[in-house]
Amino acid sequence: MHSREAIEAYYRAVGTRMAGLPVYNPALAVELLGWRAVEGVGALGVLITPWCMNLFWQPPAEAELPTKGERAVLSLPSGDYECTLHEDESLGRYASASLCSPMQDFPDQAGARAMAEEVLRLVFAESEPPQPAQLTRRALFRRALGGAS
Template sequence: MHGREAIEAHYRVAGARMAGLPVYNPALTVELLGWRAVEGVGALGVLITPWCMNLFWQPPADAELPASGERAVLSLPSGDYECTLHEDERLGRHASASLCSPMQDFPGQAEARAMAGEVLRLILAVPEAGSEPSRSGLLSRRALFRRALGGAS
C-alpha cells in the first residue's frame, strides 16, 4: 500500500499542470482523506484535488482485476461502487470513482473535507442486521451524494 504522502505528492505534480484551467479551484488543495487499509479490499480514501473529488482505491497486489482503463467493482458492506482502473509507474495499480467534478461549488478546503468525510462515513458504514444493501445494482454517484447531503437514498 502506498502512503498517503506519496499519493498526495503525485497529484500535487498534476495540479501544477492544471492550475490555469477553468475547472481548477484555487481555494482547494490536494488531500487524501481517510486513507486506510480495509480488510479484504486493499486501501481506500477520498482524494480531494482543486479539479475533482474521487474515491481512491488501491486493491491488493494479488487481486485479479481487468486491465487499466477498464471498470472494476469495489464491494463494501454498504454497497458496490464502480471504479476505473489505472496503472502508474509511481503509484502502481489503483482505481478511482468520480464523486465530484469540477469543484467550483466548494468555497474552501473545509467544505470539501466535510463532504469527503461524509462520503467516507457512508461507504464504510456496516449495515444493521436485516438491512443489507441491495446487490441488484451499483450505488450511483448521484445516490451516494444525495445520501451524503441528507436526502433520501
C-alpha cells in the same frame, strides 16, 4: 500500500499541469482523507484535488482486475462502487470513482473536507440487517385469527 503522503505528492505534481484549466479551483488543495487498509479490499480513502473529488482505491497487488481504463467493482459492506482502473509508474495500480467534478461548488478546503468526511462515513458504514416489522399484540391476534394484519 502507498502512503498518504506519496499519493498526495503525486497529485500535487499533476496539479501543476491542471492549474490553468477552468475546472481548477485554486481555493482547494490536494488532500487524501481516511486513507486506511481494509481487509480483503486493499486501501481506500477520499481524494480531494482542486479539480475533482474521488473515492481512491488501491487494490491488493494480487487482485485479479481488468486492464487499465476498464471498470471494476469495489464491494464493501455499505454497497458496491464502480471504479475506473488506472496504472501509473509512481502509484502502480489503483482505481477511482468520481464523487464531484469540477470542484467549483466548494468555496474552501473546509467545505470539501466536510463532504469527503461524510462520504467516508457512508462508505465505511456497516449495512444494517433489515429490521423485522414491529408486531403489535393486536396484529398478532388478527393474524392468528386469519384476519388482515
